[in-house]
Amino acid sequence: MAPFDLSSARAVVDKPAPTPVPWPRALYDRCVSTHLFDLTGRTALVTGSSQGIGLTLARGLAEAGATVVLNGRAAQRLVEPLESLRMAGHRAHAVPFDVTRPEEVELAVTRIEAEIGTLDILVNNAGIQIRSPLETMTIEDWRALIDTDLTAVFVVGRAVGTRMVARGRGKIINICSMQSELGRPTIGPYTAAKGGVKMLTRAMCAEWAPRGVQVNGLGPGYFATEMTQRLRDDPEFDAWLRRRTPAGRWGDPDELIGSAVFLASAASDYVNGHILYVDGGMLAVV
Numbered sequence: 001m002a003p004f005d006l007s008s009a010r011a012v013v014d015k016p017a018p019t020p021v022p023w024p025r026a027l028y029d030r031c032v033s034t035h036l037f038d039l040t041g042r043t044a045l046v047t048g049s050s051q052g053i054g055l056t057l058a059r060g061l062a063e064a065g066a067t068v069v070l071n072g073r074a075a076q077r078l079v080e081p082l083e084s085l086r087m088a089g090h091r092a093h094a095v096p097f098d099v100t101r102p103e104e105v106e107l108a109v110t111r112i113e114a115e116i117g118t119l120d121i122l123v124n125n126a127g128i129q130i131r132s133p134l135e136t137m138t139i140e141d142w143r144a145l146i147d148t149d150l151t152a153v154f155v156v157g158r159a160v161g162t163r164m165v166a167r168g169r170g171k172i173i174n175i176c177s178m179q180s181e182l183g184r185p186t187i188g189p190y191t192a193a194k195g196g197v198k199m200l201t202r203a204m205c206a207e208w209a210p211r212g213v214q215v216n217g218l219g220p221g222y223f224a225t226e227m228t229q230r231l232r233d234d235p236e237f238d239a240w241l242r243r244r245t246p247a248g249r250w251g252d253p254d255e256l257i258g259s260a261v262f263l264a265s266a267a268s269d270y271v272n273g274h275i276l277y278v279d280g281g282m283l284a285v286v
């Protein structure tokens with residue numbers, strides 16, 4: 001054969017491609033769904049899940065098989081979400097508590113673990129937004145925001161993480177934001193808090209990854225919830241957002257479910273201290 005004779009290679013290329021054999025559905029389910037992403041038998045607490053992203057993530061984790069615990073400050077606001085999850089056939093409970101109150105958090109976590117089940121998954125999601133230029137931002141508003149959006153991640157994370165570490169396993173997902181990376185006028189304390197949540201995620205990873213607990217962050221871009229209602233109602237902001245986001249639109253909270261299930265499941269067992277941004281590409285483009 002001549003050194004550069006490609007006839008035998010051509011023969012291989014020219015051969016008709018074999019008809020692909022589809023994976024048997026049962027095998028696919030066992031390998032991909034049942035094994036890697038399945039949350040059956042797991043118990044998850046999602047803070048701030050009376051509405052918005054928290055409620056959507058709770059539903060997503062329940063759809064993947066988890067027993068979920070809804071949370072918010074007011075018991076009354078949890079009634080309807082709880083009923084809707086149960087009506088859909090999911091295992092769901094509601095435990096109201098204020099994430100900024102350490103004693104309440106400790107009591108609630110003790111109660112959840114005694115009465116519902118030991119926590120395998122924690123989603124630190126509860127958050128608030130207060131918009132004001134820094135010159136007129138009051139110290140009360142600053143403290144309220146830092147307390148809810150940053151300190152509570154430590155408070156709830158400590159209560160649940162301590163128990164997970166003792167068991168040698170667990171998954172913690174801290175809800176970050178694009179403001180973990182980018183500043184923006186009028187949301188100074190939010191930016192400071194979310195930047196802090198990113199670094200707290202890494203601190204938790206440093207201490208707890210060696211003891212079997214994976215701690216990661218999930219960073220939404222701009223999503224259509226009550227928190228962003230005023231921005232969505234502002235035609236100027238809405239137009240800016242659509243231009244600025246490579247995907248050209250607002251995110252739908254359902255689009256966060258896949259990433260949350262990934263970070264909560266065995267599929268992410270070697271993922272530690274990572275912040276997964278789901279932002280339609282906004283952070284990738286100037």
Ligand code: NAP
Nearest residue numbers: 048050051052053072073098099126127177222223225227
């Ligand atoms: P949302 O619709 O305003 O919901 C916030 C949730 O937090 C509610 O369920 C609220 O429940 C709860 N909450 C507030 N303070 C609480 C406290 N002290 N204790 C317990 N629960 C408390 O907000 P969202 O848009 O879904 O945002 C959820 C998370 O995603 C927040 O951390 C937010 O910063 C983050 N995020 C949102 C976006 C977005 O575009 N929407 C983007 C990036 C990051 P109650 O009022 O019933 O207590």
